[in-house]
Amino acid sequence: MTAPTLQDILEAALRIAPLAHRTPVLTSRGLDELCSAQVFFKCENFQRTGSFKIRGASNAILALSDEEARRGVVTHSSGNHASAVACAARHRGIHATIVVPNNTPKAKQETAAGFGGEIHLCEPTLAARSAAVEVIRQRTGATMVHPYDNEFVIAGQGTAALELMEDFPDLDAIAAPISGGGLLSGTSIVAKALKPGLEVFGAEPERVDDACRSFRSGKLEPLLSTDTIADGLRGALCERTLGIFQANVTDVLTVSEAQIIEAMKLIWRYAKIVVEPSGAVPFAMLMAHRGRFAGRRVGLILTGGNLDLDKLPWQT
Structure with a gap:
């Protein structure tokens, strides 16, 4: 099982250019103040089909x-x-x-x-x-076409981080949510190739924490539950993605369901955009671990915006 290289990701960027958008990066002074960091949101919720996929x-x-x-x-x-x-x-x-x-x-x-x-x-x-x-x-x-255990898929996902780092090369950290790990794998490959000192974080719901447990144990741990509001993060790691994590990722941090919902609300309130629960997980991580990111420039990949607007999680 091979991992893509930076060259593979550069080639992917050229290959997908006719189909995938180069998405904008948004900032919010209000959200920066809330999390005590300077945050750069890579808005894949504006991507074709509504997500980075x-x-x-x-x-x-x-x-x-x-x-x-x-x-x-x-x-x-x-x-x-x-x-x-x-x-x-x-x-x-x-x-x-x-x-x-x-x-x-x-x-x-x-x-x-x-x-x-x-x-x-x-x-x-x-x-x-x-x-x-x-x-x-x-x-x-x-x-x-496996959702993540595929080197071409991983290379394609890495193009989101490639664009982000081209636009903002002086980031201190970059973070993405984890399901099967394709996005974070591609992100970490780009990050370590372009800026070896850049810290790379994975964000995961604590109810589906197989990636966090696997990262810490060094071996694939079972996915014990799929009970999370972040329906896009119900996959499990594979040997390929875990190996890439161990080579490139700084840490994997988890958040609660309530923290995910609050992050969605804050992004909507301050940035005026709607993201799906999975996309809000990295910002929830940033809010939950403020001390670790205080004063730093952090890139977050908002992975998608596909959700039922008639059933927003804070509606009763």
């Missing part, structure tokens, strides 16, 4: 050979990767089959279907997702 999906799909592309692609996803794969497949003119847990928000299911993805629902476990994908792969010959 189009970066990795489009890099993987555009890199397929013509023969592989003719057989189509298949993946499993709790939402954002599903939409990204469907969008990238439509751009290339190939078929995409998406296995989606049946507890995925309707808005995310409908977005993926709207891009032309053929949706198959399954039970909300990693085993069920993997089994369903394998049945489809065996029947169709489709290429599996």
